[in-house]
Amino acid sequence: MDENKKQKNANKIIVIVVAVLLVFGYIRITNLNTDVQTLRTENSRLSAEIQNLRNEINAIYTNVDKQLKEQASLVSGIDFILGNPNSDMKSISLALTVIPKTITDDMQLFVTADGNTVPLARNGNEFTGAVDVGLFVDYDHYPLLTIQTAEETKTEYLENIHISYLFSNYLPTLQADMTTSSRFRDGKLQLDATFRIATKSVYGTAPVTFTSFTLVEDVNGKEVSRKDITDEVQNAGDVYNTQYNKTFEVESGDELKIYVIAEDSLGYIHKTLAHYWKKSADIGENAIAETVFGGEMILDKDGNVLYGEKVLWG
Numbered sequence: 001m002d003e004n005k006k007q008k009n010a011n012k013i014i015v016i017v018v019a020v021l022l023v024f025g026y027i028r029i030t031n032l033n034t035d036v037q038t039l040r041t042e043n044s045r046l047s048a049e050i051q052n053l054r055n056e057i058n059a060i061y062t063n064v065d066k067q068l069k070e071q072a073s074l075v076s077g078i079d080f081i082l083g084n085p086n087s088d089m090k091s092i093s094l095a096l097t098v099i100p101k102t103i104t105d106d107m108q109l110f111v112t113a114d115g116n117t118v119p120l121a122r123n124g125n126e127f128t129g130a131v132d133v134g135l136f137v138d139y140d141h142y143p144l145l146t147i148q149t150a151e152e153t154k155t156e157y158l159e160n161i162h163i164s165y166l167f168s169n170y171l172p173t174l175q176a177d178m179t180t181s182s183r184f185r186d187g188k189l190q191l192d193a194t195f196r197i198a199t200k201s202v203y204g205t206a207p208v209t210f211t212s213f214t215l216v217e218d219v220n221g222k223e224v225s226r227k228d229i230t231d232e233v234q235n236a237g238d239v240y241n242t243q244y245n246k247t248f249e250v251e252s253g254d255e256l257k258i259y260v261i262a263e264d265s266l267g268y269i270h271k272t273l274a275h276y277w278k279k280s281a282d283i284g285e286n287a288i289a290e291t292v293f294g295g296e297m298i299l300d301k302d303g304n305v306l307y308g309e310k311v312l313w314g
Contacts, residue, residue: 196241
């Protein structure tokens with residue numbers, strides 16, 4: 001009996017010790033969790049402070065850069081107005097007023113934009129004039145100011161005047177894409193796709209909208225199908241969605257292009273690639289081939305490219 005009693009007491013002591021250890025363990029784990037949470041909070045706070053510091057440094061750099069440019073500038077003041085597009089809808093008038101920092105009796109000012117150079121007329125300390133700028137000037141192009149005196153000629157790009165791709169303010173835009181599931185076997189490509197066309201018209205003095213839409217398919221640069229989809233696209237409004245299911249006879253190495261051509265009310269032609277497919281010879285029969293979407297290209301009525309690269313168009 002004494003041995004059983006001793007064993008029971010020992011068991012009780014063990015249970016009490018284990019319980020105490022569990023309590024201390026729980027307290028320790030709770031404290032560790034609190035410490036971890038504190039560290040996470042502190043890390044988040046430090047990350048936020050670092051980001052704020054970066055923002056402040058960037059703001060300082062921006063402000064210093066602006067001040068350095070202002071100090072180095074040839075002008076103390078400049079104002080400009082972009083007018084309405086000219087009647088041919090290919091250019092726009094840029095009117096400028098420039099006040100040079102240093103003024104002499106013999107100085108002459110000229111401004112060059114999009115290949116056109118015009119003199120600025122003097123009125124006191126101000127020089128004014130207007131130059132025609134094309135609607136399709138490339139990015140990173142700015143008007144160039146030239147100041148001539150008997151002693152020297154100085155120039156400065158007017159980087160505060162943005163003249164790149166002004167057409168986006170006056171012409172509608174076209175987008176098209178396909179979300180496809182394709183199967184290629186035995187020289188046949190089955191395309192099952194959700195086909196989407198999105199358009200955005202421009203409403204100014206007179207609205208500029210799309211007047212026609214054509215769906216074109218070609219294989220290796222040879223047109224295999226052309227369909228007028230004007231009515232269904234226009235009836236859908238700004239966004240047209242439909243299912244596209246078609247089988248093409250193609251081989252490895254062939255290129256399939258599906259694109260949309262739209263003409264706007266000013267006569268400009270807009271072209272955008274909705275789907276491009278090419279399967280190289282070393283790709284397995286059931287592998288997914290290369291597919292690419294293309295950006296919008298704008299052409300004049302004679303087919304001259306005004307905007308957009310000829311990527312994948314051949």
